[in-house]
Amino acid sequence: MRLDVPGRALLRVEGSNGSGKSTLLRLFAGIDSPTTGRITGRPRTAYVPERFPAALPFTALGYLTHLGRVHGLCGPEAARRATEWLARFGAAGHAGTPLAKLSKGTSQKVAVAQALLAEPRLLVLDEAWTGLDPAAREVLDRAVAERIADGGTVVFVDHDPRRLAGLADAHYRIADGRLLTTAGGTAADATAAAGPRVVIEAVGPPGSAPWSGPAAEPPVRTAAREPATRPTGPVPGAAELPGHPEVTVGVDGTARLTVPAVHSDALLRALLTARPPWHIRSVIHPGTDPDPDEAPLP
Numbered sequence: 682m683r684l685d686v687p688g689r690a691l692l693r694v695e696g697s698n699g700s701g702k703s704t705l706l707r708l709f710a711g712i713d714s715p716t717t718g719r720i721t722g723r724p725r726t727a728y729v730p731e732r733f734p735a736a737l738p739f740t741a742l743g744y745l746t747h748l749g750r751v752h753g754l755c756g757p758e759a760a761r762r763a764t765e766w767l768a769r770f771g772a773a774g775h776a777g778t779p780l781a782k783l784s785k786g787t788s789q790k791v792a793v794a795q796a797l798l799a800e801p802r803l804l805v806l807d808e809a810w811t812g813l814d815p816a817a818r819e820v821l822d823r824a825v826a827e828r829i830a831d832g833g834t835v836v837f838v839d840h841d842p843r844r845l846a847g848l849a850d851a852h853y854r855i856a857d858g859r860l861l862t863t864a865g866g867t868a869a870d871a872t873a874a875a876g877p878r879v880v881i882e883a884v885g886p887p888g889s890a891p892w893s894g895p896a897a898e899p900p901v902r903t904a905a906r907e908p909a910t911r912p913t914g915p916v917p918g919a920a921e922l923p924g925h926p927e928v929t930v931g932v933d934g935t936a937r938l939t940v941p942a943v944h945s946d947a948l949l950r951a952l953l954t955a956r957p958p959w960h961i962r963s964v965i966h967p968g969t970d971p972d973p974d975e976a977p978l979p
């Protein structure tokens with residue numbers, strides 16, 4: 682099995698107690714190494730473990746500043762960000778408190794802050810919301826959105842199905858030692874769905890469509906006052922094309938086929954080798970924003 686982690690994405694990992702979620706996240710975070718298989722191309726990563734080692738001999742601010750330095754920040758910048766994150770989480774008053782004396786929730790705020798102050802490309806959150814008060818949970822929700830808007834990837838586990846509900850680009854479930862998508866597909870399918878998408882604009886001979894054979898309906902004609910292009914929803918049979926493209930057909934008959942980028946070559950081949958072949962007008966790779974700091978985790 683191969684699992685790619687795309688940039689600018691939110692990935693959710695689910696599973697029952699003891700199924701192996703934390704184990705998978707520890708592999709993502711580089712805390713553990715796989716006994717078989719391999720992980721390559723690790724981006725700058727920060728991790729909030731399920732259990733925070735609260736007995737370390739630091740104050741909250743001292744610990745965060747230390748971790749900032751470990752993440753490569755200079756001392757003053759590490760201290761600045763540490764102070765800022767304590768304030769964002771409403772814990773500025775505990776800056777000088779030893780870790781061992783913090784309440785469970787404040788200790789969790791420190792655990793989350795140490796990961797966020799590094800502004801990682803890959804943020805791994807293992808039940809990071811647990812123990813936080815509602816205001817701090819909202820701060821963490823916003824921080825997750827900021828990481829993704831900045832081009833990063835966030836992988837998280839949480840037993841509350843309402844956590845970031847509807848926002849994940851891909852859902853994985855671990856069951857019986859296997860990693861599945863919650864929709865029942867493979868991890869590779871979900872990876873493709875979460876990654877960048879390509880739009881292919883193509884025109885076929887009148888009355889033909891490669892996904893439904895030569896007897897296909899001609900494109901729908903619309904009145905002049907209607908929009909130039911209107912979505913038709915999935916075209917019957919289009920799901921049989923490589924990458925299961927979403928299809929819209931314009932009034933001029935141009936089809937716009939949107940697929941995960943990993944399937945675009947196969948889809949182009951299918952269009953070009955259809956009988957008769959389709960004319961490709963354009964291939965659009967929207968929003969590709971390569972980051973030299975970032976690489977996929979196969």
Ligand SMILES: Nc1ncnc2c1ncn2[C@@H]1O[C@H](COP(=O)(O)OP(=O)(O)OP(=O)(O)O)[C@@H](O)[C@H]1O
Pocket residue numbers: 696697698699700701702703704705731858
């Ligand atoms: N693929 C694996 N190979 C070897 N050991 C595993 C694997 N997956 C899980 N384990 C072992 O199973 C135990 C439970 O795993 P883990 O803590 O990852 O579960 P979890 O899904 O995070 O559970 P919980 O929801 O209770 O936090 C651990 O001792 C772990 O070492």
